Amino acid sequence: MQSQDVAPSPAPASASSSSASDPLVDVEQAEAALVEHYPRLVRLAYLVLPPGLGRNRRVLTAHALTQRALPRRRTPVPVIPAQSTGREGDPGYACVRLRVLRTALEAGLPLTFRAWPKRSQLPPLLPHVWGLRLFPRSGGADELALDQRLSALSGPGRAAYVLRGLEKLPDGEVLDALAAAGVDDVDGALEEADTVAARYPLLDSPEFDPCSLQARPTDLMRRRQHLKAALAAAAAVAVCGALLGLPGDGWAPDGAAAPAYAQNPAAQAALDPDRVTRVPAAAWQSAARTDFSVWPARGDLTHDKALLRRALAVWARPGETVQVSATKGTPSGGPAGPPQLLYAGAVDNARVVILYDGLRIARYAEPKDSTKGAALDFARVDGATGAEASAVVLGRADGNVRYLTAPWVTKAAERDLAKPGSGAMDLPLTDGVTAPLAGPLQQTGACTSWNVLQLSDASGTHLSTDLGELVPARLTTGRPGSERDTSGTRALRAWAPFACSLSTVRSQGVRSVNAWEYATQPLPDAGGSASWVCTRAETWRGGGTRVLAQFHTPGGAYGAVAAKAENVPECGPRDPHVLAGVLWKSQAGSWYLLAAGSRNTASITATGGIDGVAQGNLLAVRTTQGAQAGLKGRLLSGRKIDALG
Incomplete structure (x- = not known):
């Protein structure tokens, strides 16, 4: 159970000015800053390193440079504060960030015969991974476009852009940081950074996170060829010796398998x-x-x-x-x-x-x-038919999405799921390709809208939502096992308060999301009537389902999550039952434990810090703020059920 009271997000910390003196930083202080902010420092190095190194070497080099940023002794450093709580004014962080920035810029310098190469210009000895290529998880088209634009900048230009966007430094402190890192033309670097659009939130995406990695094998054919060349003589001797020692025709054939050097025709x-x-x-x-x-x-x-x-x-x-x-x-x-x-x-x-x-x-x-x-x-997309096979994402750019629709789709439109009364805006179709559709926003604060794709065909109208994957997720309403497409006025109104909860299932391989209003409850103290809705996200792989029980009061724009669970049968076709509770404060100032079960619930019992029993599927017990309780239910069949979560 969760209370509906939600604490406001803290306001961002303001930037502090640079200190006039240059403090001495102890090794212990620098180490503490490096360990605490290691992911950000590695991201900084990865973004500043030249893209020509390749993603695998950039990842390893970024980790190597960050791990070598620890000074050997007490070090004076100009304090150029970061714009984030926990780093602002920390000389230790400023010290290691400056060393990471300096070595990342040095790594982009070309090798010449006039001077010995710097350590940062050479491939790192450690960390090193044999037989695997490591690279960050892929982002969308926006991240790809930004990466290409940054790759066209010089090292100082990239550094200026990253210090602005990732570290949130004002231009004056960016100039100071670049000068301290050894950049000669700091003004030119800042002007070069101005040529790239300020898409700073994208710098925090998984595309540029060298601490969250994917692994792939290296060039297997080349490795195999090198291994064959190294072992050719030994293998020949071993084969000849074995053949001489065997009677008859030597080794038996490999059954129906083709020779090792033959190529697979299907491949x-x-x-x-x-x-x-x-x-x-x-x-x-x-x-x-x-x-x-x-x-x-x-x-x-x-x-x-x-x-x-x-x-x-x-x-x-x-x-x-x-x-x-x-x-x-x-x-x-x-x-x-x-x-x-x-x-x-x-x-x-x-x-x-x-x-x-x-x-x-x-x-x-x-x-x-x-x-x-x-x-x-x-x-x-195995088993996809009808509405589930009606659209594929063609591309994403500047927050918009283009879809390729099925040949049976006759009409496409854009709709705000959070505003059911706003109507749908037609999207022109050209050879099955939609005009750009504004995708759902990456919600970081208050959610105010959620754009979805509305498609029409001979069978009716269907809604789908972009969850950051190739195939949009189908949206349905109704009791589990009897789901129907979200198309009518009643279905749209049922989804509206819970549209923003779709952000919790982004990038999870979701196939469909169903919203089921399983109970309505009169509120104490003449508070009107509240609705209890269960949303269940099904995935293409079968497992990984996510279930939310949400509570919506009259006059409220959005529902509140009362309980959540993963990989459970509740609220699904196999077990169309659910029980959840929430602490609620009435307009009169009194606190209540409210609970509701699906329509086949015969009784609900509150245990723990709150005692109460109700016949039927609704419970309302007066209590105090912050009280803790458990919930038990019994179905009409006599079966006992627990609260969701």
């Missing part, structure tokens, strides 16, 4: 752009199922064999610089055979190819003017 066919499956435009009209297998190939580049060959090759063996992402539970290996082509065309500033292999959607994207900076995304 080779999967890389041939001439063999990709292209479905006729009208195939869906006579098909027994409306799923991705009947989508036709669309886009203005469907016959660009070079583009298709690159997309298939990257899918089979993504290179070190390719940003690969996959929803939870989605395998990212190559296709088993020739996949189906859904789309190939230009989207905003990228060339995009979308492929389908019966289990997954794969989206390949590369910049229009280059093959560098490619991205590969996967989403699991």
Whole structure:
């Protein structure tokens, strides 16, 4: 149970001015700052390091430079305060940040024969990982665009941008920091940083977090070739000796397996752009199922064999610089055979190819003017039909989303789920591609809106929401097992107070989210009537479900989370029952324990710090602020149930 009272977020700390004196920093003080702020320092180094190093080496170098930033003795340092509580005015943090910044800038200097290379210009000895490439998790199109723009800057220019955006330093302190780090033209660095749009919140995204990493193998073919070359003579001797010692024909054959040097025809066919499956435009009209297998190939580049060959090759063996992402539970290996082509065309500033292999959607994207900076995304879609197979994300840019819709979609629109009375705004469709749709905001404070995609076809109207993945999640309402699409006025009003709770299931591989009003409760002290709603997010992988029991009072704009749980059958088709409670304060100033169960609940009992029993599915017991209690319920069948969470 949770109280509805929510403490306001603390106001951001104001920047303090630089100290006029340069304090001495002890090694212990610097070590404490380094350990406490290690993730931020590594992110700073990663952003300033030259992108030409490659993502794997940038990650390892950023960690190496940060770990070597600890001074050997007491060190004087000019205090250039950070703009965040916990770092502001900390000389230890200023010391290690300055050393990280200086060595990251040195790492970008070219090697010459006129001087010995600095340690930061050489590949780090430690940390080192054999046989794996490490790189941060992939972000969206906005992060990719910012990374490309920063890569065009010089090291000092990138450093100025990062100090502004990540450290939130004013321009005067940015100049001081760059000068202390050894930059000659600090004014030029600041002017260069001005050429990149101030997308500072993106610097905190997982795209630039070298402490949250993905792992992929190194070039397996090259490793295998080197190993073969090193062991060729020894292997030949061993084979000859073994053959001489065996009777008859020597070793037995490997059954039905092909020789080790033979290539798999299916794997080779999967890389041939001439063999990709292209479905006729009208195939869906006579098909027994409306799923991705009947989508036709669309886009203005469907016959660009070079583009298709690159997309298939990257899918089979993504290179070190390719940003690969996959929803939870989605395998990212190559296709088993020739996949189906859904789309190939230009989207905003990228060339995009979308492929389908019966289990997954794969989206390949590369910049229009280059093959560098490619991205590969996967989403699991097995069993998707109808509304679940009605749209795929083509691209994201500047907070907007473009979708490729199913051939049976007749109309597309944009709607604010939090404002059911605001109506829907039509989205033009061009060969199945929608106009840009404003995506749901990355909620960091008060949530005021939640934009969703509304699609219409012969079966009716469906709502889906972008949760940061390739396939939008379907939104439904109703009792578990009898869910229906969110389309009518009543369904829209039921979802409105709980729209912002969708932010809790971002990037979880969500297939659908259902909102079920399982009880209404008269409030004490003539407070009107409150509603109890259970939202359940189902995933493509089956597990990982997330359930929220939410409480909405009359006149309130948003619901309050009363209980939550993961991987439970409650509020689902297998167990359409739920019980939750909340502490509530009436207009008269009295506190109550309110609880509600689904309609088959025969009685509710409060235990612990509050005693109370109610027949039926509603309980209201007067209590005091901060009281703790447990809840037990009994169904009409006699079965006992516990509160959610």
